[in-house]
Amino acid sequence: MSTTAEAAIALRKTALNRVHRQMGAKMVDFGGWEMPIEYPSSPCGPGGLMKEHLAVRTAAGVFDVSHMGDIRVSGTQALAAAQHISMNDASRLAIGQAHYSAMLYPEGTFVDDVIVHRLGESDYLLVINAGTREKDWDWVRDNVRKFACKPHDLSDEFTQLAVQGPRAADVLRKLTDADVSSVRNYGFTHGSVCGLKSVLIARTGYTGEDGFEIYVPSDQATSERVWSDVLEAGREFGILPCGLGARNTLRLEAKMALYGHEISESINVWEAGLERYCKMEKGDFIGRASLEKLKASGLKRTLVGLEARERGIPRDGYPVQDETGKDIGYVTSGSYAPYLKKNIALAYVPPEFSAVGSVVCAAVRGQRVKCEVVPTPFYRRPKKI
Amino acid sequence: MADYPKELKYTKEHEWVKIDGANATVGITDFAQQALGDIVYVELPKIGDAVEKGKTFGTVESVKSVSDMYAPISGKVAAVNAELIAAPEKINSDPHGSWLIRLQLKDAAEAADLLTADAYEKFVAEEGEQH
Numbered sequence: 001m002s003t004t005a006e007a008a009i010a011l012r013k014t015a016l017n018r019v020h021r022q023m024g025a026k027m028v029d030f031g032g033w034e035m036p037i038e039y040p041s042s043p044c045g046p047g048g049l050m051k052e053h054l055a056v057r058t059a060a061g062v063f064d065v066s067h068m069g070d071i072r073v074s075g076t077q078a079l080a081a082a083q084h085i086s087m088n089d090a091s092r093l094a095i096g097q098a099h100y101s102a103m104l105y106p107e108g109t110f111v112d113d114v115i116v117h118r119l120g121e122s123d124y125l126l127v128i129n130a131g132t133r134e135k136d137w138d139w140v141r142d143n144v145r146k147f148a149c150k151p152h153d154l155s156d157e158f159t160q161l162a163v164q165g166p167r168a169a170d171v172l173r174k175l176t177d178a179d180v181s182s183v184r185n186y187g188f189t190h191g192s193v194c195g196l197k198s199v200l201i202a203r204t205g206y207t208g209e210d211g212f213e214i215y216v217p218s219d220q221a222t223s224e225r226v227w228s229d230v231l232e233a234g235r236e237f238g239i240l241p242c243g244l245g246a247r248n249t250l251r252l253e254a255k256m257a258l259y260g261h262e263i264s265e266s267i268n269v270w271e272a273g274l275e276r277y278c279k280m281e282k283g284d285f286i287g288r289a290s291l292e293k294l295k296a297s298g299l300k301r302t303l304v305g306l307e308a309r310e311r312g313i314p315r316d317g318y319p320v321q322d323e324t325g326k327d328i329g330y331v332t333s334g335s336y337a338p339y340l341k342k343n344i345a346l347a348y349v350p351p352e353f354s355a356v357g358s359v360v361c362a363a364v365r366g367q368r369v370k371c372e373v374v375p376t377p378f379y380r381r382p383k384k385i
Numbered sequence: 386m387a388d389y390p391k392e393l394k395y396t397k398e399h400e401w402v403k404i405d406g407a408n409a410t411v412g413i414t415d416f417a418q419q420a421l422g423d424i425v426y427v428e429l430p431k432i433g434d435a436v437e438k439g440k441t442f443g444t445v446e447s448v449k450s451v452s453d454m455y456a457p458i459s460g461k462v463a464a465v466n467a468e469l470i471a472a473p474e475k476i477n478s479d480p481h482g483s484w485l486i487r488l489q490l491k492d493a494a495e496a497a498d499l500l501t502a503d504a505y506e507k508f509v510a511e512e513g514e515q516h
Contacts, residue, residue: 026422037449038422049448050423245422245449311470313426313446336425336448365444365451 014066015159015223023241031131033067036243044231044240052246053338056207057379060165061242062230065206066218067130068160071140074123075149082124085143085286086116087269089279093118098186098202100277102263103139104287108294110263110272112136115204117188122149125200127160127213129259143286159223163230164211164250166381167237172212174233176201180212194229196222206247208254209381246338253337253379255305255346261316261332262303262346268294271348273303301329301348305376306362308343312369314362320347321361321368328353331362337378344378345371389414390481394496395505398455401481404496409458410484413445416509418480421447424473429465429485436460436488438495443485445476458495460488 011034020027023043025036039047055061073081082090088101095118103111112132117125128136133155140151163171172180178191178201188202196216205211216226231239248258257263262272269278269291280288308314314334319327334345345362353360356375361368393401399417403410418424426446436442436456443454464487469475476483490496500508 040419040422048423249448311426313451315451336446338423338448 012067014064015218015220016064016066016227018220019224019227020064020241025241025243028244030067030244031129033130035067036064036241037245038243039241042241044235047240047242049243049245049249050338052240052242053249055238055240056165056209056211056242056246056250057339058166059238059240060163060167060171060234061207061240061246062227062234063162063164063242063244063247064159064227065162065213065247066159066223069128069130069133069136069153069155070158070160070215071126071128071137072119072124072152072154073126073140073144073149074120074152075147076122077147078122078124078149081144081147081149082116082126083282083285084147085140086114086126087278087285087287088116089282090116090118090124091282095120096187096189098188098204100186102269102274102277103136104269104285104291105265106287106290108268108270108287108290109265110259110267110269111139111265112259113257113263115202117200117202125154132259157218158215159218159226160213160215161226161230162205162207162211162213163234164205164207164209164242165239166210167234167239168209168211170237171230171234171239172201172214175229183212185210194226196226206256207250208256208377208379209250248333249335249338252333252335252344252346253339253377255377258333267348270294270299271301271303299351302351302354303332304347304349304354304373305378306331306334306345306347306360306371307374307378308345308362309359309370309372312362312364312367313343314345314347314364314369314371318365319363320349320371321363322353323359323361325361325368327363328360334362340378342378344374346376349373389502389506391502393481393502394457394499395502395508396455396457396499397508398457399509400454400457402457402496402499403484404458404490404493407490407493408463409460409488409490409496411442411457411486411488412484413454413476413480414505414509415480416512417452418477421445421450421452423448424476427469427473427476427485429470430462432462432465434462435491436462436486445473454485456488457499458488459491461491463487463489
C-alpha cells in the first residue's frame, strides 16, 4: 500500500474548518478547498463514508457545503438576465421556488450547473459549484451587463449547511419557527434558525433524499453554533456529520451530475440527458442556437448508468469497451454504491450501446469487467405515504 | 492509537508480515485500513504465482480509492484468503487478523529488511505529522 504526500498549497477553508478537525474529519483538497471527506469517529458515533451514506438514506446527515458559491442577481431586468444565462425557464418560478438549471457556453456545453432561486419580484439567487466559482462569477458579471440588473457575489457571506435524509424535516423543525412541512421540494422559505433571523431554508440537496439547505452568516462563531445545534437536534434521529465522500456516492446513486464528470465545457446538454431542464421554447439564451443544430445532427454519445456484472469497480476515467475490446466511451463517475451494495457507474457511450440491457465492458486496470446498462437513477427515494 | 503486534514485522508501504520458518503470512496494517476507509474490494494473486519483494501483488479498494499492495518479501503464493473476497470489510474491523496471502519464501534472509513494531509505529507517527 502506498500513500501519496501532497504538496502544501494554500487551501481555502470554510468557517467550520476548525470544527471538522476537532471532529476528527479526514480533510482533502476539493477544488482548492480544504474539506472533510469523512468523519471516521465523530462525537456523534462511528462514521466513515459508508455509515454516513447510510445515515442519509435512513435517518439524517449534515454536510458543510459552504464552499459552494452564491450569486444574487437583482434589478428590474433580473428575470431577462436569468433567462439569458441559464437554460431552464426562470419565468415559471414563483417567489419562493427554485429549480435546477445550467449556464451554457455558446457551444451548448456547460459553464456550470446551478440552482436558481427566485427570492423576490426581480431578485434571483444562483447557487453554483465551488471549483467553478471564479469562472462562474466572471461569466455572470459579463453576460448580465446589458440588462438593468446588478450581480452580487455573496459566496463568502454564507455558511451553507445541507441537512439531508428522511428525518431532515424533523431535525429542522426543532431549530426553526418556519413551517418546514409546507415547503415543497425545490421550494424555500425564510425563517429564524437557531435564533438567527430570516435564514434562507431551501428544500434542496444533492443526495437524492429529502432534505434542506440552510444559509446562515459565515462568521465562525455563528457557523460553529449552528453546526453544533443541528447535530444536537439531530441526535435523537441518528444524525451524522457527513463528508464529501458520502456526498459523492449519494449523488451518484441518485444520478445527479458532477461538474467535470457528467457535465463539462466539452459535453453538451443533449449528451448529458438534461433536456428536462432545458427549455428551448422559452426564447433565446446563451447556447440555444448550438443546441438547435446539435439536436438536428443527432447524438454521438449519451450518458448511461452501468452496473458491474463481474467483480471489479468501474471508476472515474476508466475506458468503456465493446465486446471486441474496442474503446467506445468512458466512465464519468463510478464507485461501490453503499446503499445499493453494487458497483455502479455513469458513462458516456455511443447511442447504439445505450439501451437498457446492453452489455459493455469497463477496462478496470487491464481487466475487462462486464457491465450492463441499467435504468437510472440507480436509486429513487420511496414516495411519502 | 493503533496497536501493532510485536510478533509481526512491517513495511513502509504499510503491510504486515508474520514469518514462520520458510513461510510468511501477509496483510495490511491498521494504519493502512484507517487511511483507506471502508474497504469494499480486494484483488489477490493466484496460488502458485511468484511475488517479488517491493513489487505489487494485489490491490485493495475502499469506496473512494484504489491502492496497490507491495510484497514485503519474495516467494510463491501458497494460499490466499478467499474469505476476504466476499467480506473485505473484515480488513477494517480486524486488520492484523485478516491475512491476505501466505507465501513460501524464496530467501528468508530478506526478512532482515523488515521493520519491527516499534520502528513501524515511529514511522507512522512521523507520517501522521506531515498531514
